[in-house]
Amino acid sequence: MHKFMFSRKNLGIPYGLFLAVFVMAPLLVLIYFAFTNGQGEFTLLNLTGFFSDPNTLGTLCYSFGIAAVTTAVCLLLAYPAAYILATSRLKAKSVIVLLFIMPMWINFSLRITALKEILTWAEGSLAYHPFLNTVLGMSYDFLPFMILPIYTTISKMDEALLEAARDLGAGGLQAFLKVTLPLSLPGIISGVSMVFLPAMTNYVVLDMLYNSTYIMGSLIGSYFASYNWHGGSMIALILLGIVCLFTLMTRGIEEENTRGGMLL
Amino acid sequence: MEQGTNIIELKHITKTYKDGFSAVSDFNLEVKKGEFVTFLGPSGCGKTTTLRMIAGFDLPTEGEILLNGEPITALPPNERPINTVFQRYALFPHMNIYENIAFGLRQKKTPKSIIVKKVKKVLELVDLEGFEKRSIDTLSGGQQQRVAIARAVVNEPQILLLDEPLGALDLKMRKEMQLELKEMHKELGITFIYVTHDQEEALTMSDKIVVMAEGKMQQIGTPEDIYNEPANAFVADFIGDSNIFNGIMTGKLKARFCGGEFVCVDDVETGTHITAVVRPEDVVLTSPEKGKIRGIVTSVIFKGMHYEITVESGKNEIVAQSVNCAIVGEHVGVNVEPDNIHIMIAEDHTNIFAAEINKNNELAYNGTVLNVPLTNIIKGSREEDGVLFDASGSEIDLKKIRIKISIRPQDIEMTDEQEDGLVKGYISNLIYKGDHYSYVIHTDLEQDFVVDDEYLWNMDDQVGLLMPVEKMIFTVKK
Numbered sequence: 001m002h003k004f005m006f007s008r009k010n011l012g013i014p015y016g017l018f019l020a021v022f023v024m025a026p027l028l029v030l031i032y033f034a035f036t037n038g039q040g041e042f043t044l045l046n047l048t049g050f051f052s053d054p055n056t057l058g059t060l061c062y063s064f065g066i067a068a069v070t071t072a073v074c075l076l077l078a079y080p081a082a083y084i085l086a087t088s089r090l091k092a093k094s095v096i097v098l099l100f101i102m103p104m105w106i107n108f109s110l111r112i113t114a115l116k117e118i119l120t121w122a123e124g125s126l127a128y129h130p131f132l133n134t135v136l137g138m139s140y141d142f143l144p145f146m147i148l149p150i151y152t153t154i155s156k157m158d159e160a161l162l163e164a165a166r167d168l169g170a171g172g173l174q175a176f177l178k179v180t181l182p183l184s185l186p187g188i189i190s191g192v193s194m195v196f197l198p199a200m201t202n203y204v205v206l207d208m209l210y211n212s213t214y215i216m217g218s219l220i221g222s223y224f225a226s227y228n229w230h231g232g233s234m235i236a237l238i239l240l241g242i243v244c245l246f247t248l249m250t251r252g253i254e255e256e257n258t259r260g261g262m263l264l
Numbered sequence: 265m266e267q268g269t270n271i272i273e274l275k276h277i278t279k280t281y282k283d284g285f286s287a288v289s290d291f292n293l294e295v296k297k298g299e300f301v302t303f304l305g306p307s308g309c310g311k312t313t314t315l316r317m318i319a320g321f322d323l324p325t326e327g328e329i330l331l332n333g334e335p336i337t338a339l340p341p342n343e344r345p346i347n348t349v350f351q352r353y354a355l356f357p358h359m360n361i362y363e364n365i366a367f368g369l370r371q372k373k374t375p376k377s378i379i380v381k382k383v384k385k386v387l388e389l390v391d392l393e394g395f396e397k398r399s400i401d402t403l404s405g406g407q408q409q410r411v412a413i414a415r416a417v418v419n420e421p422q423i424l425l426l427d428e429p430l431g432a433l434d435l436k437m438r439k440e441m442q443l444e445l446k447e448m449h450k451e452l453g454i455t456f457i458y459v460t461h462d463q464e465e466a467l468t469m470s471d472k473i474v475v476m477a478e479g480k481m482q483q484i485g486t487p488e489d490i491y492n493e494p495a496n497a498f499v500a501d502f503i504g505d506s507n508i509f510n511g512i513m514t515g516k517l518k519a520r521f522c523g524g525e526f527v528c529v530d531d532v533e534t535g536t537h538i539t540a541v542v543r544p545e546d547v548v549l550t551s552p553e554k555g556k557i558r559g560i561v562t563s564v565i566f567k568g569m570h571y572e573i574t575v576e577s578g579k580n581e582i583v584a585q586s587v588n589c590a591i592v593g594e595h596v597g598v599n600v601e602p603d604n605i606h607i608m609i610a611e612d613h614t615n616i617f618a619a620e621i622n623k624n625n626e627l628a629y630n631g632t633v634l635n636v637p638l639t640n641i642i643k644g645s646r647e648e649d650g651v652l653f654d655a656s657g658s659e660i661d662l663k664k665i666r667i668k669i670s671i672r673p674q675d676i677e678m679t680d681e682q683e684d685g686l687v688k689g690y691i692s693n694l695i696y697k698g699d700h701y702s703y704v705i706h707t708d709l710e711q712d713f714v715v716d717d718e719y720l721w722n723m724d725d726q727v728g729l730l731m732p733v734e735k736m737i738f739t740v741k742k
Contacts (some may be wrong), residue, residue: 160354163321166341167348168368169420178367182358 030240031231046234052091055172056219058236063215067199068130070138071146077139078146082187083180085147086154097151103142112208114135119209126210137205142198147189153187154180189250197243269454270299270333272318272423277327279313287313290480291327295423295457295472300449302458304466305476306502311459314476314495315425318457320428321350331422342371347416348425348621352432353408356401358484359413361387362396364573368419386418389448406437413445418451426458430465442468463503467491474566475499498610500541507542507582510712512608512693512704519607519690523710524557525602528606531540535695537610539703539712540607546604547584549573555597561590579617580708613714615676619738625650627667627738630684630709631688641738643669673702675735678727685728692719705729 001197037043050056085097103111119133120126126133157180203217214222216239223232269738274456288310295301298643299383299517318329320341329337331648336344347368359386362383369379387393390410400408408427416424426445430438434468446469449456451726460466466473467487475482475498493501497508511521513536518527521540528675532538552558566589572588575582575598582598590596620628625647627634639645642665682688689707696702705713705727713729721727 031462158352159355160350160352161356163319163341164348164354164415165349165367166321167319167346167416169342169371170367171340171342174371179356183356187357 003170008105019085030233030237032173033229034237037230046230048236049231050234050238059216059219061215062213063200063217065214066134066138067196069135069233070142070199071192071196072145073135073139074146077189077191078150078191079184082150083154083184086151098104100147101144102139109204111141112203112205115140116209131210132163132212133209137209138199138202141193141202141205142245145194149190149194150184155184185253187261189253191249193247197246200242269297270294271299271331273330273333274318275328275330277314277317277324277329279317279322280325285478288317288324291479291481293474293481293484295455298453298455300446300458300469301454301473302460302466302470302473302478304473304502305462305482306461309476311461311476312427313479315348315427315457315459318423318599319346319425320344344399345422346421346425347421347426349409349416349421349429349475351410351429352425353412355408355411355415357400357593360397360399361392361403362394364411365415365418367415371418373433380383383414383440383635384657386414389417389451390516401497405432406441407614409433409441413448414469417448417454417655421454422459423455426456428459430460430462438465441605445469457670461631467503470658474573475502475712477502491626493606494541494608497539497541500539500608501604505544505583505585505651507547509540509580510615510714511538511540511615511650512536512712513538513607514693517602519605520712522557522582523578526556526605527602527603528564528605529700530605531608532609535693536706539608539610539612541606541608542582542600542604544572544583544585545570547575547582547586548601548602549575549584549586549588549590550599552595554634555599557598558599559596561592561594564590564592580711581618613673613716615673615713616668616672617711619668619669621662625652629669632686634736636733636738637738638662645655665740670737670739671735673714674700675732676713676715677730678703678705678715678717678721679730680727682726682728684730686731687711687713688728691725691727694721721741 034046035042035044035184037045083099085093090096115137116126120180123133161179161183162175163167165179166172170178192261200215201217203221206213206215206218216235220232220235220239223229272293272295274291274293274520276718277288278286279288280286280442287515291310291314303314313322313530317324320336320339324337327337328335328682330619333346356367359367360610364570365383365386366379367381374382383396384393387395388412391416392407392410395403397589403411407430411431422526429445433441442465445456451471452493458469460465463608470487472484473487473490474484475495475645477498483490483499490499494503494506500506501507507522509521511519513532513534514525515534517528517531518533519526519538519540521538523626526540530538549555557577557578559575559582562576563572563574563579565572567585570585570587573584573586575596577598582659584598617629619634621638622628622633625638626642627636627638632736637647638652639647642652642654642660645652645660647653652662665708675683679685687709689705689708692706692712694701697716700716703715703717703721705715707713707729715729
């Protein structure tokens with residue numbers, strides 16, 4: 001009789017099963033639907049359709065625009081905040097960090113609803129500035145994801161490096177530009193990828209702020225709602241490709257950075 | 265290099281932190297151009313703080329720093345012609361070696377062609393030719409150290425500060441770098457200010473050593489001065505191995521310590537309490553009848569170049585270094601040449617003596633059990649079934665630890681009822697100190713105790729010494 005041997009390998013079985021059922025299988029189904037038509041025949045029409053339809057391309061650009069602007073706003077707000085927090089000798093530092101994280105503990109739709117009320121009060125109607133409102137809503141939602149990684153990298157930085165820069169003749173600004181900024185790049189990159197990618201697909205914020213413009217997420221939703229599974233799958237697949245590309249790019253930058261290439 | 269002009273002067277430098285902790289107090293120093301000066305002291309003695317004030321990272325709370333006669337006390341670090349080699353190198357991890365070394369020159373807007381030349385030259389100086397393109401994390405600790413030195417030296421600073429630069433290297437590498445740094449100092453002619461806690465390193469490399477403790481300068485001098493003529497017991501103990509004894513001057517050029525009377529060369533007034541320092545290599549072991557004092561060899565350790573021999577004489581312990589071996593249990597005589605006894609006038613007369621641990625794991629002295637459990641003395645220890653365990657749970661070998669008792673002269677009382685005392689002896693010396701008398705009691709155990717008393721006793725009175733346990737301070741030595 002072959003006895004069941006408990007080994008380290010066996011511990012991987014549940015994980016492997018999980019991967020197969022919840023990651024690989026859906027992906028295969030997605031690919032299958034993306035490259036077939038209603039009759040189950042192979043076709044590239046979904047792909048060519050996406051790139052020849054000005055509406056879908058427009059949505060892609062709009063999504064990209066929203067994500068880019070949101071990321072930029074988050075970065076501009078988060079970097080100084082994270083820098084000041086990480087470098088200050090405040091005793092209440094951890095409390096302030098907590099204040100930035102705390103909104104994450106409050107239900108997301110509640111937060112956006114609250115923001116909606118404020119914006120309606122300030123602008124009269126949400127319909128006047130749909131793009132601005134979306135960017136505001138998303139920035140509010142994603143800001144902690146940008147602050148945290150930057151804060152962590154800066155506070156982990158060896159203070160002696162800054163002293164070394166000052167010692168070698170760099171003024172405060174030069175020391176920041178030549179040492180602090182490049183060394184906080186890994187934090188910036190992980191912050192950017194944690195904000196940019198969700199911002200491209202998160203259509204809940206748009207919906208809740210009555211922005212009728214489609215972004216990628218809502219586009220997929222609408223395809224599936226109208227039972228066009230093949231078109232929807234293709235868009236999802238394209239989005240997946242963009243995400244992969246983006247991840248590879250940022251990883252490339254990071255590697256180059258650790259290898260010692262000058263970025264700035 | 266022209267010797268004689270002061271490149272940097274520290275005047276009454278004091279650094280006090282907000283919580284009232286004084287890291288450096290009233291520190292005065294003059295460093296001459298081209299000197300190799302070392303700040304030596306145990307951790308927390310203020311040596312790094314002083315260095316940081318010279319570099320400009322910390323501002324002194326009081327006092328002035330002059331560079332070539334000009335005050336630079338409040339000048340930011342980037343405006344000082346001083347560069348630092350940091351303790352853990354502090355190389356920029358996002359730059360390659362060339363960029364690291366070129367950093368300072370680029371800040372000064374040096375033309376690129378000159379930077380390339382200078383970097384190449386300085387890499388030759390530190391034996392890393394052709395390493396320009398390598399990244400920091402491909403280097404060994406020793407190589408990173410060299411890059412750190414190169415990065416500082418390439419700027420041709422007037423003063424190079426080195427903060428324990430060799431602390432992270434292994435012994436062999438450290439020895440090599442010591443010599444290389446010394447060579448580099450000669451070649452470059454830059455003033456070096458070096459911080460270390462390693463006395464051997466300081467003695468090997470420096471022109472001048474500043475010994476520091478608790479934020480104060482203890483002694484300044486050449487390595488020979490510091491080693492041969494330590495200014496106080498701290499310096500004597502810190503620099504090299506020393507036998508340190510409490511004693512008293514018994515006549516002109518005569519000192520009594522360690523149970524014997526020795527001729528010395530320091531002329532100190534008769535009756536003064538002294539601290540006598542004898543280096544282990546100056547302790548001469550002879551036959552018992554030829555020795556000034558006698559003892560029994562308790563341990564012999566082979567150290568490569570010599571044997572380290574511990575001799576117990578009465579309650580005193582003398583460490584000797586000798587090329588001749590000795591046998592444990594052997595009776596020997598001990599002599600010291602007058603020249604080799606260094607006498608310091610004692611300011612602190614605290615009596616320090618060794619305690620015993622008896623079979624029942626109780627602390628004892630002269631056969632009397634002291635009512636203090638060992639678990640109170642050894643921090644974090646506990647006793648189970650007559651065996652002592654330390655904080656980490658491993659058994660403590662009571663044979664390997666020594667417990668020293670210190671007690672102040674005013675805490676000891678003399679009594680006529682000799683048997684009541686912890687130890688008995690006779691008064692061998694007394695001096696009137698204005699409001700009290702200071703007595704020296706020579707005990708049956710061949711030890712001298714200093715006792716303060718406001719009443720007058722007579723010379724040669726037989727007394728017992730009462731020492732309250734609660735006034736004793738215990739230190740554990742492994």
